[in-house]
Amino acid sequence: MEITAKLILGDCTKELKKLEEDSIDLIFTSPPYADQRKNTYGGIHPNKYVEWFLPISEELSRVLKPTGTFVLNIKERVVNGERHTYVMELILGMRKQGWLWTEEFIWCKKNSYPGKWPNRFRDSWERLLQFNKNNKFKMFQDAVKVPMGDWAKTRLRKLSPTDKIRDESKVGSGFGKNVSNWLGRDKVYPTNVLHLATECNNKNHSAVFPESLPEWFIKLFTEQGDWVLDPFMGSGTTIRVAQKLQRHSIGIEIQPHYYNMVSSEIQPKRYYLLDKKKNRYEINRN
Numbered sequence: 025m026e027i028t029a030k031l032i033l034g035d036c037t038k039e040l041k042k043l044e045e046d047s048i049d050l051i052f053t054s055p056p057y058a059d060q061r062k063n064t065y066g067g068i069h070p071n072k073y074v075e076w077f078l079p080i081s082e083e084l085s086r087v088l089k090p091t092g093t094f095v096l097n098i099k100e101r102v103v104n105g106e107r108h109t110y111v112m113e114l115i116l117g118m119r120k121q122g123w124l125w126t127e128e129f130i131w132c133k134k135n136s137y138p139g140k141w142p143n144r145f146r147d148s149w150e151r152l153l154q155f156n157k158n159n160k161f162k163m164f165q166d167a168v169k170v171p172m173g174d175w176a177k178t179r180l181r182k183l184s185p186t187d188k189i190r191d192e193s194k195v196g197s198g199f200g201k202n203v204s205n206w207l208g209r210d211k212v213y214p215t216n217v218l219h220l221a222t223e224c225n226n227k228n229h230s231a232v233f234p235e236s237l238p239e240w241f242i243k244l245f246t247e248q249g250d251w252v253l254d255p256f257m258g259s260g261t262t263i264r265v266a267q268k269l270q271r272h273s274i275g276i277e278i279q280p281h282y283y284n285m286v287s288s289e290i291q292p293k294r295y296y297l298l299d300k301k302k303n304r305y306e307i308n309r310n
């Protein structure tokens with residue numbers, strides 16, 4: 025099987041228009057920060073962020089398959105001592121465009137170092153906003169199961185009578201649980217809080233996310249041979265992980281320096297052999 029990584033040097037506001045409609049399974053990206061002071065890799069003024077992003081999300085909706093997912097890594101800045109509202113305004117704007125705001129994941133940076141500010145603490149989490157075009161979308165929940173952990177050893181050792189039946193929520197939420205359902209299992213579904221370290225192998229870009237972040241979402245929302253797009257490619261983390269997981273990918277980057285760096289590392293095509301016994305593809309090193 026041939027896996028393609030297509031790298032594009034250019035402005036995604038223009039380059040996205042050239043991509044085929046309904047062709048992408050997952051868009052995973054971290055756009056430039058809102059920044060009122062400087063123009064580091066195209067920082068956008070917080071007051072202009074929504075009007076800058078909405079034409080891009082319009083194009084992203086065009087290229088995304090009806091079964092696809094868009095995951096946006098973003099965090100609102102503090103401006104004049106308070107959190108700016110551009111992320112919230114963006115969500116509302118995208119919903120008006122027709123997107124469904126399906127879910128919000130929190131990336132909790134578990135190795136964040138301490139700091140002190142006069143009126144707040146260190147920012148140690150970021151949002152991952154999940155948008156879809158439909159409420160039926162591809163999702164492979166088993167691909168991101170986590171070890172049951174020590175909770176099971178203590179909690180499941182001695183079950184009460186209530187644990188063995190469906191225990192309805194006391195607050196009338198309609199949710200219930202049957203604790204005994206977890207007996208004998210070694211893996212469980214994760215929550216929507218992702219505890220991932222911030223370390224990155226790639227230090228040549230100032231805003232790199234760790235490989236574990238796109239990896240988690242690529243496994244959750246795509247299967248081998250699907251297409252992943254990162255319109256703000258940076259150092260190519262999404263593209264590198266997509267290729268490793270045998271997904272086709274497209275990355276767009278406006279800065280020649282980053283584009284050249286990624287181009288020098290990523291092979292535009294890699295070949296994998298289907299291992300029929302394991303029913304998965306293995307890399308062909310020939």
Ligand SMILES: C[S@@+](CC[C@H](N)C(=O)[O-])C[C@H]1O[C@@H](n2cnc3c(N)ncnc32)[C@H](O)[C@@H]1O
Nearest residue numbers: 035036065066231232233256258259261277278
């Ligand atoms: C926050 S960084 C992405 C970092 C990336 N996730 C990584 O792990 O390296 C945003 C990137 O978007 C690029 N960029 C900014 N405006 C762009 C545009 N209009 N089109 C394409 N790329 C753009 C910047 O040069 C920067 O490398």
